[in-house]
Amino acid sequence: MTVRQIAAVKTARYAVLGPEDGPVDEVWMACHGYGQLATYFARHFEGALRPGRLVVVPEALSRFYVTEGGRRVGERVGASWMTREDREAEIADTVRYLDDVFVAACARADADPRAVRLGGMGFSQGTSTVVRWLAYSPLIQSRERRAGRLVLWGGALPHDLDLGEHAPWLNAADLRLVAGDRDSFATPGRILKEERRLTDAGVAYESTSFSGGHRLHDRLLADVMQPIE
Secondary structure: OOOOOOOOOOOOOEEEEOOOOOOOOEEEEEEOOOOEOHHHHHHHHHHHOOOOEEEEEEOOOEEEEEEEOOEEEEEEEEEEOOOOOOHHHHHHHHHHHHHHHHHHHHHHOOOOOOOOEEEEEEEOHHHHHHHHHHHHOHHHHOOOOOOOEEEEEOOOOOOOOOHHHHHHHHHOOOEEEEEEOOOOOOOHHHHHHHHHHHHHOOOOOEEEEEOOOOOOOHHHHHHHOOOOO
16 A cells, blocks of 8 residues: 655634734734634633734634544534644644744734744644744744744643754743643643753743633733733
């Protein structure tokens, strides 16, 4: 058996909050977690809006019917960024897709994708996704500063990312780690392990905990999304 690859065209969607027709001086790319959709996830950012800020929420390309205990949860649909199957191709596809979304959103808002202030935010599975985009996108690499703020919520940086190699841009990105004190995925132990990994690589970060589980906290989200300097 021979397995081959072919590039396919797929229609994707993203949600936008803020002045889509400009003027815009700050764009946030926010990647949702496993089993979520962009329209649901985007609602959490309404309290973080301000004049000149555009929040862009891409939706992962692989949709599925959500199940719990082997049974479908009604008609609920979620999306996933990737699996371990053919992972290198999936990572490359996702990086190109996020580039396309970012460029399209900037074009509509008359903002320069190479110069506009950029914030990255990821929740759960979306943390690895947004970090990989910032790390591997040629477009983002061409910017003077890849990101002015990077918020990783309820998740971690990709385990296979060489933090020593990527420390310069991570240190310029004002990295924030956020997790609930009862998060069943980003447990206190896992957060501590991630903090040690960052410290060993010489990457500065700020870590914040709140009372709760694996979820967003809208007021805290607005706080960590203060204007990028």
